[in-house]
Amino acid sequence: MQTNANPKTAFRDGLFEGKVVLVSGAGTGLGKACAEQFARLGASLVICARDGERLQATARDLRELGAKVLARPMTIRDPEAVQALMDEAWREFGGIDVLVNNAGGQFASPALEIKPKGWLAVVDTNLNGTWYMMQAAAQRWQKHGQPGNIINVVAVIWRGLPQVAHTCAARAGVVFLSKSVAVEWAEHRIRVNCLAPGTIQTDAFNYYNEQGRASFQQANPMKHAGEIADISEGLTYLASDASKFVTGEVLTIDGGQQLWGDPWFDGRPTYFELDYEVSRRAG
Numbered sequence: 001m002q003t004n005a006n007p008k009t010a011f012r013d014g015l016f017e018g019k020v021v022l023v024s025g026a027g028t029g030l031g032k033a034c035a036e037q038f039a040r041l042g043a044s045l046v047i048c049a050r051d052g053e054r055l056q057a058t059a060r061d062l063r064e065l066g067a068k069v070l071a072r073p074m075t076i077r078d079p080e081a082v083q084a085l086m087d088e089a090w091r092e093f094g095g096i097d098v099l100v101n102n103a104g105g106q107f108a109s110p111a112l113e114i115k116p117k118g119w120l121a122v123v124d125t126n127l128n129g130t131w132y133m134m135q136a137a138a139q140r141w142q143k144h145g146q147p148g149n150i151i152n153v154v155a156v157i158w159r160g161l162p163q164v165a166h167t168c169a170a171r172a173g174v175v176f177l178s179k180s181v182a183v184e185w186a187e188h189r190i191r192v193n194c195l196a197p198g199t200i201q202t203d204a205f206n207y208y209n210e211q212g213r214a215s216f217q218q219a220n221p222m223k224h225a226g227e228i229a230d231i232s233e234g235l236t237y238l239a240s241d242a243s244k245f246v247t248g249e250v251l252t253i254d255g256g257q258q259l260w261g262d263p264w265f266d267g268r269p270t271y272f273e274l275d276y277e278v279s280r281r282a283g
């Protein structure tokens with residue numbers, strides 16, 4: 001069961017009044033909840049995702065919260081569609097203040113079995129699509145002399161992500177791409193940060209099998225999955241002036257997963273179960 005957006009945020013009313021936030025992948029899960037958080041705080045929203053129906057449902061909810069909304073069904077994997085989305089955002093709102101690259105995904109598979117088409121689908125979505133969005137926004141910020149703020153949603157990659165090697169490679173690419181342009185684009189007053197969620201309870205858990213889902217509930221020392229609000233609060237911090245001296249950083253919100261715990265997307269392989277025979281023989 002998906003938890004709801006966070007009506008009880010720690011951030012003050014009106015914090016994003018007069019601001020425009022673009023959230024990709026806002027038809028579901030974290031993206032939808034974060035867009036709702038920004039709407040509650042007074043922002044106008046630009047939202048995109050492939051599934052038009054889910055996106056329009058989010059747009060309706062955002063408008064009910066009082067936000068002005070531009071909703072465009074599109075894929076971030078098409079650089080021309082990305083350019084068109086940004087042009088429309090600049091035409092409609094005169095620009096965006098914050099870009100949240102939340103759209104992404106993967107499928108569980110042993111690395112040995114990933115086909116070229118599957119590898120490309122995951123890398124194209126998570127790395128290339130994110131890059132097209134970053135560059136298209138930054139080009140316009142630079143051209144118009146406007147400051148900008150990019151937040152890329154990635155994952156806890158530091159110990160690798162077995163069974164989703166494609167997404168680990170793509171997200172690692174995004175982290176170091178972000179660090180690189182955080183330096184290059186600082187002179188244009190553009191901040192670039194990443195947010196790495198641990199396992200956060202969303203409907204997207206259902207893309208994975210029972211063993212995978214069970215591992216998501218125990219993938220950190222706290223031994224439970226995080227809530228969507230844990231992420232929307234972190235995103236709001238990075239999107240706001242509270243973080244105005246932060247760039248090139250990865251904000252990890254994971255219950256300690258980067259230190260201990262293993263999400264096994266396809267279930268824990270037998271090889272990694274504790275073998276008490278081996279320990280007994282070793283004395």
Ligand SMILES: CCCCCCC/C=C/C(=O)SCCNC(=O)CCNC(=O)[C@H](O)C(C)(C)COP(=O)(O)OP(=O)(O)OC[C@H]1O[C@@H](n2cnc3c(N)ncnc32)[C@H](O)[C@@H]1OP(=O)(O)O
Nearest residue numbers: 104105106107115117118121122155156198199204207263
């Ligand atoms: C990052 C994790 C850190 C730890 C936390 C763990 C908790 C959960 C984390 C989450 O990220 S929650 C989930 C977020 N959402 C999703 O993952 C969405 C689900 N996935 C997809 O929508 C898609 O798989 C995709 C990756 C976005 C690709 O979409 P696309 O529409 O381009 O591709 P397809 O046409 O469906 O497939 C292309 C190609 O890919 C291979 N493939 C796709 N699905 C599978 C699968 N389930 N198993 C094996 N292979 C798959 C396959 O080669 C496809 O080509 P064809 O064979 O179909 O021709």
Ligand SMILES: NC(=O)C1=CN([C@@H]2O[C@H](COP(=O)(O)OP(=O)(O)OC[C@H]3O[C@@H](n4cnc5c(N)ncnc54)[C@H](OP(=O)(O)O)[C@@H]3O)[C@@H](O)[C@H]2O)C=CC1
Nearest residue numbers: 025028029030049050051075076102103104199200202204
């Ligand atoms: N939940 C978790 O535990 C974790 C999630 N993450 C990441 O956080 C993000 C949100 O996750 P969550 O809300 O749980 O998952 P969802 O699957 O619900 O959200 C992913 C969103 O991305 C959109 N999307 C996917 N591909 C594209 C594309 N090519 N173009 C535009 N939009 C696209 C999807 O909409 P549509 O299909 O309509 O295009 C969907 O709304 C994802 O990047 C996910 O991998 C990272 C770590 C942990």
